[in-house]
Amino acid sequence: EVQLLESGGGLVQPGGSLRLSCAGSGFTFSNNAMSWVRQAPGKGLEWVSGISTSGGSTYYADSVKGRFTISRDNSKNTLYLQMTSLSAEDTAVYYCASTSLVGYFEYWGQGTLVTVSS
Amino acid sequence: DIVMTQSPDSLAVSLGERATINCKSSQSLLYGSNNKNYLAWFQQKAGQPPKLLIYWASTRESGVPDRFSGSGSGTDFTLTISSLQAEDVAVYFCQQYFTTFSWTFGQGTKVEIK
Numbered sequence: 001e002v003q004l005l006e007s008g009g010g011l012v013q014p015g016g017s018l019r020l021s022c023a024g025s026g027f028t029f030s031n032n033a034m035s036w037v038r039q040a041p042g043k044g045l046e047w048v049s050g051i052s053t054s055g056g057s058t059y060y061a062d063s064v065k066g067r068f069t070i071s072r073d074n075s076k077n078t079l080y081l082q083m084t085s086l087s088a089e090d091t092a093v094y095y096c097a098s099t100s101l102v103g104y105f106e107y108w109g110q111g112t113l114v115t116v117s118s
Numbered sequence: 119d120i121v122m123t124q125s126p127d128s129l130a131v132s133l134g135e136r137a138t139i140n141c142k143s144s145q146s147l148l149y150g151s152n153n154k155n156y157l158a159w160f161q162q163k164a165g166q167p168p169k170l171l172i173y174w175a176s177t178r179e180s181g182v183p184d185r186f187s188g189s190g191s192g193t194d195f196t197l198t199i200s201s202l203q204a205e206d207v208a209v210y211f212c213q214q215y216f217t218t219f220s221w222t223f224g225q226g227t228k229v230e231i232k
Binding site for chain 1 (some may be wrong): 156158160166167168171173211213214215218219220221222223224225226
């Protein structure tokens with residue numbers, strides 16, 4: 001059974017930083033591109049960032065470019081999202097999702113809540 | 119970015135009746151070289167992550183009941199639930215994957231029981 005387990009969310013002050021992790025199991029992690037998708041409270045879904053299977057290529061939505069950094073450690077089957085210069089607009093549940101070769105999201109974690117507030 | 123617009127924002131359907139959700143993209147999602155539409159549908163129940171229902175606009179994911187079907191091509195797509203069940207109460211999202219690593223979602227359609 002495919003499992004994606006996010007961690008690292010919490011309450012952070014505006015301007016602060018946070019690092020999210022996503023541990024994968026039940027599938028060949030290194031064979032899958034991975035993404036972070038977020039959902040603000042009561043709102044829709046927003047793709048945030050993606051990374052290729054090797055980690056050599058990374059991609060970001062304009063809303064987070066220059067502030068967030070995605071990475072992965074295939075030896076640990078783990079995906080990361082380093083978030084800096086956080087603002088209230090970044091408050092959301094952050095999901096990690098395995099990404100098919102062509103770009104739809106096959107499996108999703110349960111999500112981790114990031115709240116940016118003073 | 120490709121803008122995805124769903125309609126309606128919400129709908130209430132009686133049990134056993136048909137539910138129809140529309141999704142319109144700001145540009146064609148049909149890739150000429152393989153004649154495939156780069157469009158997926160997701161279901162999100164309250165307090166849960168999204169779940170993949172359909173990809174390539176009309177291909178059901180394994181395990182998805184056949185009352186769910188997707189149709190359409192180019193810029194106009196439809197998700198149909200042929201006979202609404204209580205467990206289908208959820209928010210449904212469309213997603214385009216035509217532009218690699220620049221994916222966008224529709225705003226969501228909430229389906230409730232009338």
